[in-house]
Amino acid sequence: MADRLERLTNLVAVLLETGRPLTLEEIVERVPGYPAERESYRRQFERDKATLREIGVPISLEALHAFDQETGYRIHRADYELPPLDLSDDERVALHLAVTAVRLEGQVGDPGAGAGRDALLKLGGTLGAAAPTLAALPDVPALPALFDAYRRRARVSFTYRGGPRRLDPYGIVFRNGHWYVVGFDGDREAIRAFRADRIESGIEPGRAGAFERPDGFDPASALRDEPWRFGDEEPVEALVLVSADQAGWVEADLGQKAVAERRDDGSAVLRMAVTNREAFRSWVLGLLDHAEVLAPPELRADMVAWLSAVAGSGAGA
């Protein structure tokens, strides 16, 4: 019996070169190495098909003729072939450094092993030295399907926090150690971000080309990382006094635009647009004794009430 690898290679060649779908019987007749008995060759072909799909060979199942019940298999060349990319060897060296320096977490074994390296092999090989690991990014099962939907502009459906969601994925962003998919939420009719690792279901893609991403849309800025701005509350402008020892990095964090006043003792007053009071309070409390809410009176009173409650709860202990 012929080697399995040989049979698989011939199977790919036959399905690529056929001008029409081939029935299972036609395939078995054309590709040497299948058993003679029907049930055995059917099982063997199912295994081969699974192996081909595992490595990404696009086998399509089609009706033999219009209105025909009978189906057959073929590989469309346009789906199979990698279009020319015209990389230079310098560019291959740079990509090789990238897939070795940046590791997708969950990949064990050789640094640089995994999907990125497989991609690079198809693009003409791994050239030059490997880099030592510089960064580890988490690998999340939903990412390939989200990425595919993003690039094909297909609306996706999935389950998130127990509920169904429909999203036009405008972009994929890695921030604060997490992958997010950012896009237009079809139910809430607003831009929303979802943490990819918290998606609770598979990704169900719709048809390709279902939406256009708005011109100039920047997923990184759409994914706001200032938690006090994540919210639907009536916006209010808050002023926060930050003491000298923390003012420098808070300024760096919020940007110079946020500085309302610099005081002689080195402290600074920062202006923040708050649409989520809870997140704002949490952020200010994170600075402990180094911050004080100055305005508006309403947020200052909130803070006093909150702290008084915590101060009181320990009094009897």
Next chain:
Amino acid sequence: VTRPDAAVRLRRLLTIIPWIVDHGGSSLDELAARFGIKVAELERDLELVPFCGLPPYTPDRLIDCEIVDGRVFLRFAEYFGRPLSLTPGEGFALLAAGQALLAVPGADPSGSLAAALGKLAGLLGAGDGMAVELGPARYLEPLRAAAEAGERVEIDYYTFGRDELTTRRIDPRAVFAAAGQWYVDAYCHRAGDDRLFRVDRVRGVRPTGEHFEASSGGAAGAAGPGGSGVSAVPGGPGVSPGVIFNPRPSDRRVTLLLNANAAWVPESYPMESVEELPDGRLKVVFVASERAWLERLLLRLGPAAEVLDPAEVRVEAAEAARRLLVRYG
């Protein structure tokens, strides 16, 4: 050594055949290096090629593979003229790795990597909707430079857990990004021991003019080849804040009862145990090494948390709240 299975070898064959079709006369050595395999493996794969082709498998329908003076030639393999297209997972992984490396401060935004990523994004139809941010890194470059050159530096460091700013001399061995932050793995002369520092909490870096001997020990394990100042991520794959946080025996064990709206706590910090009670509340046990860290957590949680144990922590939270209230007169 286990033999790679048929899927791995088929993927390799469908990658190498098109390259040889395009680059007839490549040497076995060059091909093996390019595709990251041994010459013997390559020869074993190529031995199979002459048995592959199309029906009726007569000589003119089989792939003709010739190796002359270590150079490989293929004929009658035009249908394998292009490699298999990238799977979504492969395209994503390559683009993500490239964008991450390009996001490292000091990367050339118009170099070979950027050019390659531009072509790749074009091929995949990926546009500019992907972004990789490795974390705030104001002092990343001086620290990487110091690690690379083996230079001892003095840093101002904000210890978040103790709410304290200290100055210390460190020998930075490696700088790496994990779990959304940049870290520097160093020997700390103040602690007299190895420490991991978060780069975003470094508030100043000054040269000391002293050098240190790069050693192979330390938290980061073996340094990378050539002592390039970057090394394997400690803890190997799966680095998480839980791995980076190592409790000491003297640390306090705290038990809290959390309302359902405080479920983010066990998601954010390493916990020893999490138990859901019939009323929907969570009973969590964790180790807290620093008082300021715990104060912050309890102040933020407010009424959403009840301290079960130890009782003194309840008092500390109340004291912290009173201390902050002083500012509000």
